[in-house]
Amino acid sequence: MLRLVLAILACLLLAEVARGAVVIGGTRVVFPGQVRDVSLRVENKGAEPALVQVWIDDGDETSSPSTARAPFAITPPAFRIDPGQAHTLRIVHVGEAAPKEKEALYWLNVLEIPPKPTTAHGANVLQFAFRHRLKLFHRPETTPPPTVRTTAALRWKLERDGDTDVLKVENPSPYHVSFNSVALVPAKGASAQAKLGGGMVAPGATMRFPLPATARGAQGGKVDFVTINDFGAAIPGSTALER
Structure with missing residues (x-):
């Protein structure tokens, strides 16, 4: 052997x-x-x-x-x-x-x-x-190409999932939204910005990003993200967390 x-x-x-x-x-x-x-x-x-x-x-x-x-x-x-x-x-x-x-x-x-x-x-x-x-x-035939309004409609919220703090995103649009990167920028309660990777959230679906130890207990703040459009281009965006 x-x-x-x-x-x-x-x-x-x-x-x-x-x-x-x-x-x-x-x-x-x-x-x-x-x-x-x-x-x-x-x-x-x-x-x-x-x-x-x-x-x-x-x-x-x-x-x-x-x-x-x-x-x-x-x-x-x-x-x-x-x-x-x-x-x-x-x-x-x-x-x-x-x-x-x-x-x-x-x-x-x-x-x-x-x-x-x-x-x-x-x-x-x-x-x-x-x-x-x-x-x-x-x-769908009646659905035009997505715009910046698509990502602006995403809803981001911090919540508890069992023993883990997560950043949850809800996608109310009819499009798949692909993330090149997602980062949590807390207002307080955490030591630094948390880079959470990428992924894809389906239409009408929810996606959860587990937070690293350095971001646990984060409160408020915003989410910086980069999405990929129909042409493969990286589109940056930022939005405040829901309370």
């Missing part, structure tokens, strides 16, 4: 690790309910050709093209992309009607399979397939 472990470690030390070369033209996909299809550009920035496979799932991270469930089809579902070349994916809505009151969330998977590398002197090579996973928001 020890020899096997040492052999594996030796292979790792000698291994060359490939890096993903396929670049996707966006960090998310917005699918308006009034359209039948949208396009997405995929480009190979590397020096070698790659095989790309794409599919959409409804939230199952372990999904594959054969098991994924979503009301969309993608063409082409698999293709070779040469260095410096690009392909345009066409995503078509083929399932049930678009949601009527709030966004639905799906996930676009782009699997990049690099060619088998050629090495000299019998060197060991670790070859990886890279999977990009992007959010796909299926938006």
Whole structure:
């Protein structure tokens, strides 16, 4: 057993690790309910050709093209992309009607399979397939793109959740709101600003950020946050805590 472990470690030390070369033209996909299809550009920035496979799932991270469930089809579902070349994916809505009151969330998977590398002197090579996973928001027909009013409508409040102090955010909007970062800036009762990370709160849902020990007992103050818009841009915001 020890020899096997040492052999594996030796292979790792000698291994060359490939890096993903396929670049996707966006960090998310917005699918308006009034359209039948949208396009997405995929480009190979590397020096070698790659095989790309794409599919959409409804939230199952372990999904594959054969098991994924979503009301969309993608063409082409698999293709070779040469260095410096690009392909345009066409995503078509083929399932049930678009949601009527709030966004639905799906996930676009782009699997990049690099060619088998050629090495000299019998060197060991670790070859990886890279999977990009992007959010796909299926938006109701009558719902316009979100604006700053969307984040202004978020309700933030400090509360107790069992034995833990948390910062709670309620999202009354029909949109998913993605946070790049959230920070609590208390008026008193805490020693310093608390950086709470990021995440996403669904339409009509609530999200809770546990507070670190340095922020427990915080009272009043405000929340500074950065959200991600439809184009992947970071949008800063700030709002007072509810009492």
